[in-house]
Amino acid sequence: MNMITTSDGTEIFFKDWGPMDATPIVFHHGWPLSADDWDNQMLFFLGRGYRVIAHDRRGHGRSTQTDTGNDMDTYAADMIALAKALDLRGAIHVGHSTGGGEVAHYVARAEPGRVAKAVLVGAVPPLMLRTEANPGGLPIEAFDGYRAALAANRAQLYRDIPAGPFYGYNRDGAVPSQGVIDNWWRQGMMGGAKAHYDCIKAFSETDFTEDLRRIDVPVLVMHGTDDQVVPYADSAPLSVKLLRNGSLRSYEGLPHGMCTTHADIINADLLAFIAEPASATEALIVASPTLT
Numbered sequence: 001m002n003m004i005t006t007s008d009g010t011e012i013f014f015k016d017w018g019p020m021d022a023t024p025i026v027f028h029h030g031w032p033l034s035a036d037d038w039d040n041q042m043l044f045f046l047g048r049g050y051r052v053i054a055h056d057r058r059g060h061g062r063s064t065q066t067d068t069g070n071d072m073d074t075y076a077a078d079m080i081a082l083a084k085a086l087d088l089r090g091a092i093h094v095g096h097s098t099g100g101g102e103v104a105h106y107v108a109r110a111e112p113g114r115v116a117k118a119v120l121v122g123a124v125p126p127l128m129l130r131t132e133a134n135p136g137g138l139p140i141e142a143f144d145g146y147r148a149a150l151a152a153n154r155a156q157l158y159r160d161i162p163a164g165p166f167y168g169y170n171r172d173g174a175v176p177s178q179g180v181i182d183n184w185w186r187q188g189m190m191g192g193a194k195a196h197y198d199c200i201k202a203f204s205e206t207d208f209t210e211d212l213r214r215i216d217v218p219v220l221v222m223h224g225t226d227d228q229v230v231p232y233a234d235s236a237p238l239s240v241k242l243l244r245n246g247s248l249r250s251y252e253g254l255p256h257g258m259c260t261t262h263a264d265i266i267n268a269d270l271l272a273f274i275a276e277p278a279s280a281t282e283a284l285i286v287a288s289p290t291l292t
Contacts, residue, residue, distance in 0.1 A: 012055055025053070026055075030099050038054045059194070061190050072202050097124060117217055125239050146200050168256075216244050223236035
């Protein structure tokens with residue numbers, strides 16, 4: 001397996017497909033999943049000549065089941081190490097949910113020339129937790145509930161999330177895919193319980209405001225308006241206002257897991273953003289039409 005070893009001895013698993021001299025696209029997965037959550041997108045972009053890379057965050061998937069370092073600072077440091085090991089330059093970083101927070105935290109700290117563009121999909125920035133400065137956030141009790149359920153019966157929690165709010169399968173008229181639900185469960189159960197428990201704090205309590213302000217490359221923010229995991233109103237519109245060079249694409253009625261449920265739509269929009277010249281993305285704010 002492809003692995004790098006970080007300074008604290010953690011082994012980080014990664015996939016690296018395609019021509020080494022092609023434009024690299026790096027995919028960052030959500031909690032509590034793995035690089036496998038991006039298989040559809042990786043195959044799509046591989047078929048269009050890109051170099052595609054995805055790693056298992058520490059404590060997730062095939063990487064070391066760490067009991068320490070499960071925080072955004074360390075996640076970003078791990079990505080810095082991976083980018084250096086693979087000598088990534090001019091890369092596009094795409095992050096979903098917690099992975100979007102990881103992208104923001106990494107891109108704000110990346111060495112000059114490493115990153116060309118970034119994409120935040122259903123991402124946790126600027127801040128998920130309700131605070132005095134962020135009154136639209138979710139209460140701490142919501143995240144305490146995740147922690148309690150994980151500690152009590154992680155296997156059941158990892159059935160309930162994909163069968164319900166993650167993919168919008170709890171909505172009237174939804175047609176759940178058992179394969180998608182099972183694959184979510186499989187990925188979640190590959191990782192470590194302690195790392196997943198700690199990561200809840202990382203994705204819910206990290207304030208990415210200053211990260212977003214520091215990023216100067218073009219950033220596309222993509223978010224479904226029926227996202228039941230990372231509510232739209234307290235995420236995407238606020239993030240794009242903080243970015244120097246951000247654009248917003250909203251997807252009416254789409255769920256948190258829209259990269260899976262509507263991969264054809266998401267992939268086409270990702271390709272359009274990645275392929276267009278960087279200057280064309282500056283300060284563009286757009287909204288998609290209603291999608292059915």
